[in-house]
Amino acid sequence: MPELPEVEVVRRYLDEHLPGSEIESVDVKLPRLLKNASPEAFGAALKGRVFAAVRRKGKYLVLGLDGPKSLLVHLRMTGRLVWKADPGARLPPYTRIVFQLSKGVLAYGDVRTLGELWLIPSQGLSGVPGFDALGPDALDPKLTAEGFARALRAGRSSVKAFLLNQRNLAGVGNIYADEALFLAGIRPERPCAAVSAQEAERLFKTVRQVFETSIESGGTTFRDFLDGSGREGGNAANLYVYGREGKPCRVCGTAIELTHIAGRGTRFCPKCQS
Structure with missing residues (x-):
């Protein structure tokens, strides 16, 4: 954050x-x-x-x-x-x-x-x-789903680690990587090479989706974040998996699991993500 x-x-x-x-x-x-x-x-x-x-x-x-x-x-x-x-x-x-x-x-x-x-x-x-050294900004209008998919599928890490690498895509951190992967239905530990072009393009769209939702809600505040006027953001209520380990998935009811990938706590639904 x-x-x-x-x-x-x-x-x-x-x-x-x-x-x-x-x-x-x-x-x-x-x-x-x-x-x-x-x-x-x-x-x-x-x-x-x-x-x-x-x-x-x-x-x-x-x-x-x-x-x-x-x-x-x-x-x-x-x-x-x-x-x-x-x-x-x-x-x-x-x-x-x-x-x-x-x-x-x-x-x-x-x-x-x-x-x-x-x-x-x-x-x-x-x-x-x-x-x-930053890569393309995640909201750069010049960045296309096809271009993102090509870069991701050429990656040699897990898909979660790819998203966190700012040289690949600037702006994605732990919260929104987990959220985008959940909405795309992709397990965070999947190797980049095992992600299909269709899945990668879907992930590109869900990254932007979770960003746009959060911006409209004023950002996510758990404890410290304040906007430019000093107000807290309201996006925490929109989160599907981040911070919800052990709680039922909002979609299927399965308990959200916690693992660690690229040194970061990573939340996912074992049923909705494959």
Whole structure:
């Protein structure tokens, strides 16, 4: 957490409110969150800059600015970006970085402090290896079911591990990999080579289906995720298998099972998935 849907929910909110706002000051309360700049250099590079569009690729946010540098953010497990219209508003708990703006205030909060922020060139490659090496975004309109199926069937891992590899498909994490595999009727431990072209294309569609459902519901909050306004998401009620081990399948009633694949807890229905 958060995965593509949660980051997209945040992106949409920030893109509605940030563009046109000038950064008046930056208060870095936890310097180790900054991965390629000191607090002083970070603040100097951002002060006076005006926000442009907010973009996303995979689980990364790019907060575009009008100067040579922009801001790249990876929320990791518990990161939050919350914008408030009132610059004097009470900030969320565990706020680590505060951006005072000409229009409101932007707060970066992080309970477990695992998030990462970089200054990157506004044009061209970012210089951040994990970001520059991302595969196609899972919601990229240029990505087709046929192209996804070809890549998956050429994979040498399990289908679950393929989905989690951000070089294959950017944005899928543990929650939505389990959910998409359930809706596609595919066991997570199946080798990629054992997935038919038809099954792979169906999986491509269910990945997008679970993403779109979650985005419409404001993302999935179990404990820490908040959207750009500081509200929890409502998608947890839509989950079929994730977090439901030992409970009856919503489709067939069989108990949901838990295993471990690619180092991650993996939930599946032994009857609905083959």
